[in-house]
Ligand SMILES: Nc1ncnc2c1ncn2[C@@H]1O[C@H](COP(=O)(O)OP(=O)(O)OP(=O)(O)O)[C@@H](O)[C@H]1O
């Protein structure tokens with residue numbers, strides 16, 4: 173049996189979060205995380221050298237079992253949850269749990285609700301405006317009725333698309349920990365997605381150059397992989413074609429134990445500052461252009477979640493003025 177003191181210190185060191193043992197007002201021992209956060213030389217010194225936050229200090233010195241949410245210990249802005257637990261003979265165990273991940277998850281959630289509400293409110297306000305005019309302003313001529321009716325329909329369809337995309341996103345998220353188990357031929361998925369894109373291609377007078385190997389099986393969810401391919405090809409057609417060129421290529425190939433699906437365009441590309449944010453919900457580079465083409469800004473967020481569920485990786489490379497290449501790498505079966 174090791175010496176009890178040594179054992180206590182070893183336990184303290186084994187705690188991953190910053191932890192201190194304080195006796196009276198002196199830091200008796202501090203683990204490595206605490207030394208990193210509060211200073212390498214705090215052991216054996218007065219607690220006030222380590223912690224300057226007045227309420228936190230008072231709470232530790234009072235020595236009762238208590239918790240406190242604090243900002244301003246160590247780094248300036250980082251939020252911590254500080255807990256004090258009395259030990260034997262006037263000593264206390266102080267632990268600090270980093271709350272930044274929790275806070276940023278909370279912020280993401282509130283931002284998401286605000287964004288979703290805003291996205292739904294805009295078409296809804298238009299629908300109400302037109303419907304009011306139709307029902308309150310007396311008789312309207314046929315042409316006006318048709319125009320208003322069609323705007324109401326367009327906006328209502330946009331709302332439906334947003335709601336459907338949100339539902340699909342939450343379904344994919346709910347399945348996050350359940351690995352997909354169908355055997356899916358990624359080449360077949362790509363061929364169907366190209367067929368699905370035919371009406372859009374016709375409208376843009378554009379063709380896709382396809383380079384698809386034979387037999388490209390992955391363990392996947394067919395519906396989700398098709399949704400992924402539809403979105404990436406749709407994006408290339410909508411945002412990767414300009415007046416000068418519409419050169420889109422889709423390739424699927426194997427590379428050892430991986431299947432790689434790549435969609436390339438030679439459009440205007442995406443400026444580097446936007447790249448890290450593209451997979452955020454509702455993020456659009458050019459909102460006006462995306463809205464005009466019916467985009468909800470949820471497509472790449474859905475793609476990212478599908479890739480994560482398939483234990484794959486997503487890579488978006490783009491150069492302003494030269495085009496964009498999106499590749500999805502999936503483990504082969
Ligand atoms: N190939 C591309 N070239 C240039 N910009 C692109 C390309 N793909 C995506 N983008 C930009 O990224 C934004 C986000 O794409 P995303 O697929 O998430 O949303 P969306 O296409 O606007 O809407 P949705 O896919 O839900 O219909 C787009 O609005 C567009 O600005």
Ligand SMILES: [Mg+2]
Nearest residue numbers: 403407471472
């Ligand atoms: Mg899209």
